[in-house]
Amino acid sequence: xxxxxxxxxxxxxxxxxxxxxxxxxxxxxxxxxxxxxxxxxxxxxxxxxxxxxxxxxxxxxxxxxxxxxxxxxxxxxxxxxxxxxxxxxxxxxxxxxxxxxxxxxxxxxxxx
Amino acid sequence: xxxxxxxxxxxxxxxxxxxxxxxxxxxxxxxxxxxxxxxxxxxxxxxxxxxxxxxxxxxxxxxxxxxxxxxxxxxxxxxxxxxxxxxxxxxxxxxxxxxxxxxxxxxxxxxxxxx
Numbered sequence: 052x053x054x055x056x057x058x059x060x061x062x063x064x065x066x067x068x069x070x071x072x073x074x075x076x077x078x079x080x081x082x083x084x085x086x087x088x089x090x091x092x093x094x095x096x097x098x099x100x101x102x103x104x105x106x107x108x109x110x111x112x113x114x115x116x117x118x119x120x121x122x123x124x125x126x127x128x129x130x131x132x133x134x135x136x137x138x139x140x141x142x143x144x145x146x147x148x149x150x151x152x153x154x155x156x157x158x159x160x161x162x163x
Numbered sequence: 164x165x166x167x168x169x170x171x172x173x174x175x176x177x178x179x180x181x182x183x184x185x186x187x188x189x190x191x192x193x194x195x196x197x198x199x200x201x202x203x204x205x206x207x208x209x210x211x212x213x214x215x216x217x218x219x220x221x222x223x224x225x226x227x228x229x230x231x232x233x234x235x236x237x238x239x240x241x242x243x244x245x246x247x248x249x250x251x252x253x254x255x256x257x258x259x260x261x262x263x264x265x266x267x268x269x270x271x272x273x274x275x276x277x278x
């Protein structure tokens with residue numbers, strides 16, 4: 052079946068690292084994505100990883116993929132107030148190239 | 164500004180009304196999508212149009228009716244909705260065959276409240 056699961060909330064202190072986790076069920080996923088939704092806005096692609104990779108780093112963002120456990124994580128180093136948003140994990144299924152499946156989103160809040 | 168514009172941004176309607184949501188993209192994409200965003204639920208894919216043909220229809224009730232007159236415009240016609248249809252409706256566009264690490268570009272959404 053097609054299912055992407057995330058915890059709904061995460062609170063971190065400014066300057067600490069944030070780690071947002073996601074699990075997915077379809078082993079034929081080809082690409083896995085992280086999208087960010089700021090208040091009052093639509094979703095924007097933050098980063099993505101191809102399923103044959105274990106890790107991808109982009110400035111403060113690190114994506115880790117454990118294909119065996121079907122677990123994806125997004126680490127944000129030195130979290131800032133501007134990182135407050137909802138973060139959506141998503142997968143593309145091999146069987147349907149036009150279809151991206153999203154999770155429910157994790158709301159990241161930053162405390163001083 | 165993502166290049167995808169949705170109108171109206173907010174809509175309140177009664178259960179017997181007929182209304183439409185509009186989406187326009189200025190990115191030259193050839194695939195367009197409607198998603199429903201409800202609190203604490205996964206983002207729900209409703210419809211996909213690729214090259215102006217509907218390629219996905221995820222068991223959406225018939226009170227939602229999509230229309231894609233050309234590759235730049237997408238409508239969602241609403242008729243006799245229920246209060247549980249209240250949600251944020253997001254339009255997105257992409258190049259077709261988004262599975263090749265394609266990116267979805269989203270509009271800001273239309274917040275629908277059904278009374």
